[in-house]
Amino acid sequence: MIRRTRVFPAAMASLGAAVLVVAMGGCGSGNDSNSADKNTNSRGPITYVQGKDNNNVIRPLIAQWNASHPNEQVTFKEQSDQADQQHDDLVQHLQAKDSHYDVLNIDVVYVAEFAAKGWLQPLTGQFKLDTSPFLPATVKTGTYNNTLYAAPQSSDGGLLYYRKDLVPNPPKTWDEMMSDCSIAKAHKMDCYAGQFAKYEGLTVNAAEAINTAGGEIVKSDGRTPDVDTPAAAKGLSMLVDAYKNGNIPQQAITYQEEQGRQSFEAGKLLFLRNWPYVYSLATTDGSSVVKDKFGIAPLPGIDASKPGASSLGGHDAAISQYSAHKATAFDFIKFLTSEETQKTFATKASLAPVIASLYDDPTLVKQLPYLPTLKNSLANAVPRPVTPFYPAVTQAIETNAYAAIKGDKTVDQALKDMQAAIQAAGS
């Protein structure tokens, strides 16, 4: 008993010390906007941070760079393969002003957040990058507040997979696709599916429907919601009506990318909206019964003159504000976005290039036959809302779109709530 009372002050003292540390830490975390001008000309070893390198493509590229840059060696820091965890890892290191995170590979949806937090070196002045070879939509993903903060590194867009043995001509419009659903019915198949489970994929699909119909989710400033409009209602209604009348099967409300792919490969689905990765799997998978029976097309539009507006996936490369060797970092970004490197990404890892001309490169098209279609899709692509509040905005979109598709609330009510929730996110 006595011993415990003696220990108690010691415990209180250390707790007090902890409080002191907290208070001091709080003082230190003020804004220092000066780091923008620091280390801009300095060269030396840097670190490149990226999610899991599934296809072993980045390590050989870095080895190639290191061979020709003995004094500016690049170290590869590999993150996990989960997008959320990659985001959190970057946030932790940037918040701590880690000077060892030099070049960052960022999911396109988080560029605005990192830029608004002052973590990214603007690509202006001596860091000005020639963006003319890039697909315009991919440049938009790296742009916040009219300033380029990140260079497009890889892209991704939605494609319509269809059964060419059953539908000789792919539907050009949503209405055509809906009328083709009678073919699915005749063959006792499901007609159309995308990603409608309540997760990021639903934001992608709902945004595509809304953008295709001419609506938009936020205005160009990135925070003013603009989704409570007749055009947006028309877009969301396409999904809602199709789910109600069974053209989208009821289980599609649980589909992420993989469930839709499996259903399509099993021959149970006539139309599937998915990413290009499905192409090679559906052609080679042992379990695929549609190996030479499917084709790809751009997403269907509202009228035949213009295909649907795909959402954009992919990653951008940016220089950390806290990098000690920004000149080297900028050179490395130029290396990552060069035509040679982009070709390697495409052939080794099936990553969609960001350079427009590569989509017409005959050797690449031979290996990745979907490239011309994807180019068409990307030409009409719209980035997901470029907003520093992306996690809250995507939550607002997916929750309300989910409720609308399931019929829990009307389209008008869902869009009204979506508008209010995006507004609340940015305030």
Place this chain on the structure above:
Amino acid sequence: MSVTSGVSANDKAEQQAQAPAPERKRGSSLHRGEGRRGIFLVAPTIILLAVVIGYPVVKAIVMSFQKDPGLDKATGMFVSGGSAGFSNYTHWLLQRCGTASCPPGTLGSEFWDSVTTTFFFTAATVVIEVILGMWMALVMNRAFRGRGVLRASVLVPWAIPTAITAKLWYFIFAYDGIANHILHTHILWTGGAWASRFAIIIADVWKTTPFIALLILAGLQVIPAETYEAARVDGANSWQRFTKVTLPLVRPALMVAILFRTLDALRIYDLPAILTGGGGGTGHATTTLSILVVDQIRSGFNSAAALSTLTFLLIFLVAFIFVKFLGAHVVQTQQRQQKGTI
């Protein structure tokens, strides 16, 4: 301890009880010489605890009174928000976003729903697990061939990491999964509000019932066989033997099991996060408090700190009620049991 070598443990206890005075004297003389060294010896532990427990708790509370960075409309850059007062707390408790109530689709609008969901999961899983666990423990307590194998195999679900359990059940409850196949149904297990809740309860019960069963089994094994024989001689039937002998005697172990499981279930995260992603129903039918905290972390640390402090207080309150009204009894019963007065 070396002083008492050669004296049996029972005698020592008697000494302590009967002659407290010399004992204390010896204690204080020990203290004078070794007390300071004692402080030095425990200091590393205290400092370590202060750093790994004290610092995060204090930091979270400090953070919860600061506003999340807001956007400077002119520059488009984040600026630190300054002091928040209690606004982070009222944001959650009153579900206020700015001056209006939080619209559907914001995390703020899901607070009380997720409180309800969390407590519902806790109540449902603990009740089912205790009933099943009790039954399993009674079976395992019997003497029969292969008892060791049964006891080991019952532990298998408990030994599997929750993340893997959740993924297994995710496949079972897929639309084309085994569950729908066996039941000949077309239930959207991760889509419907109640279907998704049941899916989580089923998976949780499958996983944690063995834990409860083993804790109860440990309690059952200290009950002497003579008590049952005596009860039988007195003409008690098996139901009476269960309610009058087994239940009161196993109560301390049962209480510990319930306390552990309740606190564990209140912070449930991994199972619903992986199995349903917090979805179902109108979109958040299986969002528990912990899932809400993790979601909020990505949109603002300070608000998330307030939410985790609220979660901490809620769980602390439940634990307090348990220990105050039920747990105190646990300690007493155990002490009495040790002394052999029961």
